[in-house]
Amino acid sequence: MIENYKTIYKNGEGEIIEKKSRFIATIRYVETEEEAISFIEELRKKYWNATHNCFAYVIGTKNEIVRCGDDGEPSQTAGKPMLDVLLGNEICNVACVVTRYFGGTLLGTGGLVRAYSKAVKEGLEQCVIVEKKLAEEIKIHTDYNGIGKIQYILAQEQVTPTNTEYTDVVDITVPIPVNQVDDIINQIIEGTNGKAEIEKIRQLYYGIIDKEVILFDY
DSSP: OSSSSEEEEOOEEEEEEETTTTEEEEEEEOOOOHHHHHHHHHHHHTTTTSSSEEEEEEEEEEEOOOEEEEEOOOOOOOOHHHHHHHHTTTTEEEEEEEEEESSSOOOHHHHHHHHHHHHHHHHHHTSSSEEEEEEEEEEEEHHHHHHHHHHHHHHHOOOOSSSEEEEESSSEEEETTTHHHHHHOOOOOOOTOOOEEEEEEEEEEEEEETTEEEEEOO
């Protein structure tokens, strides 16, 4: 499993105007090529009267499937620049359609490349993008004497608990990036003189949106 990757958490739509041509970028999270193709067809039906509906998509955390299309624009002036923006931002499992309504003025090949690229960038600005990190979710079982030290270690390592239960003891559930987990566990054991009990629960992905920890299965 890849340790971290960026993808779309909330879909977005952006629009720009270039020499009276209207470019609408619609961006959506997709997990399969079938979903991407269905999304493209959906936008073609929605904007059936547009001059062009160009597309680009990247499927898989290692960019296993990468496709783009110019939909009648001059070759390499629409789909490829759109795809370059997605790849340049290292975003995967994403599909984008840029709809163009021609405004009467030719943009030339360079102008088209810039316009389609700019439209995708604007669309991404309207999305919420999350970086998912592969983590080990652990549960820390401690008495009240150890809680302060544990909270200090977690804060220093910039990992945030998703749940803390206070009874006669304290149970803390926290996702820790896989490349930090052994070090942090050792720090907790040493910091509590071996009194804290630590249970590894599962591997998962997590991301932080507006300072909130969001858990993902993949």
